[in-house]
Amino acid sequence: MTLKFKPWLNQLPEYVAGRTIEEIKKKYNLENVYKLASNENIFGPCRQVKDFIKNSAGQDVNYYPDSDCREIRGKIASVFGILPENVILGNGTDQIIEMICDCFVNDDENVVIADPTFLIYEKAALKCGGSVIKIPLKDFRQDIPKMADSVNAGTRILFLTNPHNPTGANITKGEFENMMGKISSDILIVMDEAYYEYLSEGDKIDTVGYTKKYLNLITLRTFSKAYGLAGLRVGYGIAGSDIISGLNKIRLPFNVSSIAQKTAVIALENKGYVNDIRDKILKEKEKFYCVFKTEGISFIKSYSNFILVRSGEKNTEIVEELLRNGFIVRPGENLGIPGYMRVTISIPEINDKFLKAFIKIYKNYNS
Ligand code: PMP
Numbered sequence: 001m002t003l004k005f006k007p008w009l010n011q012l013p014e015y016v017a018g019r020t021i022e023e024i025k026k027k028y029n030l031e032n033v034y035k036l037a038s039n040e041n042i043f044g045p046c047r048q049v050k051d052f053i054k055n056s057a058g059q060d061v062n063y064y065p066d067s068d069c070r071e072i073r074g075k076i077a078s079v080f081g082i083l084p085e086n087v088i089l090g091n092g093t094d095q096i097i098e099m100i101c102d103c104f105v106n107d108d109e110n111v112v113i114a115d116p117t118f119l120i121y122e123k124a125a126l127k128c129g130g131s132v133i134k135i136p137l138k139d140f141r142q143d144i145p146k147m148a149d150s151v152n153a154g155t156r157i158l159f160l161t162n163p164h165n166p167t168g169a170n171i172t173k174g175e176f177e178n179m180m181g182k183i184s185s186d187i188l189i190v191m192d193e194a195y196y197e198y199l200s201e202g203d204k205i206d207t208v209g210y211t212k213k214y215l216n217l218i219t220l221r222t223f224s225k226a227y228g229l230a231g232l233r234v235g236y237g238i239a240g241s242d243i244i245s246g247l248n249k250i251r252l253p254f255n256v257s258s259i260a261q262k263t264a265v266i267a268l269e270n271k272g273y274v275n276d277i278r279d280k281i282l283k284e285k286e287k288f289y290c291v292f293k294t295e296g297i298s299f300i301k302s303y304s305n306f307i308l309v310r311s312g313e314k315n316t317e318i319v320e321e322l323l324r325n326g327f328i329v330r331p332g333e334n335l336g337i338p339g340y341m342r343v344t345i346s347i348p349e350i351n352d353k354f355l356k357a358f359i360k361i362y363k364n365y366n367s
Pocket residue numbers: 091092093094095118161164165192194221222223224230233234235
C-alpha cells in the first residue's frame with residue numbers, strides 16, 4: 001500500500017529555490033559569497049528597524065501575537081487613507097496569494113496568468129483543484145489585452161505583477177485602466193506589487209485608489225523587498241471590505257509574528273527610507289546598463305531591483321562559474337527564460353565585484 005498524495009502535486013512545476021550562502025561557501029571553499037538571486041534588499045532594513053531588532057525584539061515572545069494585526073493594519077490604513085477593514089496581513093504576500101485562491105477557485109475553475117511569471121500563482125490555483133491559462137509574454141512584457149481576452153466562463157482570477165518578476169518590466173497606467181474597463185466585475189484582479197517601491201513616482205499606478213472604485217481588485221504589497229524584511233515574512237493586501245472579510249475567514253490565526261508586525265510598523269514610520277533605497281538602486285542599475293551596453297550584452301530594462309540579462313547558450317556554465325567565484329544568481333532556465341540570468345542589484349561594492357567577474361566569465365564563454 002502506498003500513500004496517496006493529491007494528484008495536483010504531480011502537475012506542479014518544480015520550484016528551484018535559490019542556493020544559500022552557506023551552501024556555496026562550503027561547496028567551493030569560499031570566504032565571501034554574495035547572494036544576488038532572490039531580489040532581497042542587500043542594504044537591509046532602516047536603522048530604526050535594526051535598532052528595534054537588536055534591543056527589544058525579544059520582548060513578550062512568550063505571548064501569541066495580535067491575531068488581527070491591529071497596529072500594523074491601522075498604520076497601513078492611515079498611510080494610504082483607507083480603513084483597517086480594507087487591509088489584510090499575511091506571512092508574506094505568498095500566503096495572501098494562497099488565501100486568495102483558497103477563497104475563489106473551485107475544482108475545474110481557472111486563473112489567468114502570464115508565462116512565465118511568479119510561480120506561486122500557479123501553485124496556489126492547482127492546490128484548489130483549479131487550472132491555469134498561461135499567456136506568453138510579448139517582448140518580455142505581460143500581454144495584458146490577450147490576458148483579458150483569455151478570461152472565460154470558468155475564470156475566477158487574473159493575476160498581474162507590476163513590476164513583473166522575472167523580467168522587471170512594468171505595466172503602464174493606460175494598460176491597467178484599459179484592462180479594468182474590460183474585465184467583468186465578477187473576476188478578481190490581483191495586482192501583485194511586491195516591487196512597487198522600486199518604481200519611479202511617474203511610473204507608479206495608484207492601485208490602492210482604484211480599490212475604492214473597483215470592488216474586484218486587490219493590491220498586494222510586501223515588506224520583503226524594498227523595506228528589507230524578507231526574513232520576517234510580512235506582506236499585505238488592500239481591497240474592498242468584502243474581499244478582505246472573505247479572506248479573513250480562512251486566514252490562520254496568528255499568521256504574522258509579533259516581531260514582524262512591530263518591525264513593519266517601524267518600517268512604515270520611516271518609509272522615506274525606501275525612497276533612498278530606490279534611488280540608490282536606480283543609480284546602480286544605470287551602472288549595470290552602462291557596462292552591458294559597452295560590452296554589447298543585451299538586457300531587459302528593469303523597473304525593479306533586479307535585471308534579466310542575456311547570457312546566451314552557455315548560461316548554465318556561466319552561472320556555475322559565477323558560483324565558483326562567490327556570486328549566486330538565478331539562471332533563466334529555472335525561471336522559464338533560458339539563455340538569460342536574473343541578477344539582484346546589490347550595494348555598490350558588491351555590484352562592482354560582480355560586474356567585473358561576470359564580464360570576464362561572459363567573455364570567456366562568448367569569444
Ligand atoms: N510576488 C512576487 C512577484 C515576488 O517576486 C515575490 C517574492 N519573490 C512575492 C510576491 C512574495 O513576497 P513575500 O516575501 O511577501 O511572500
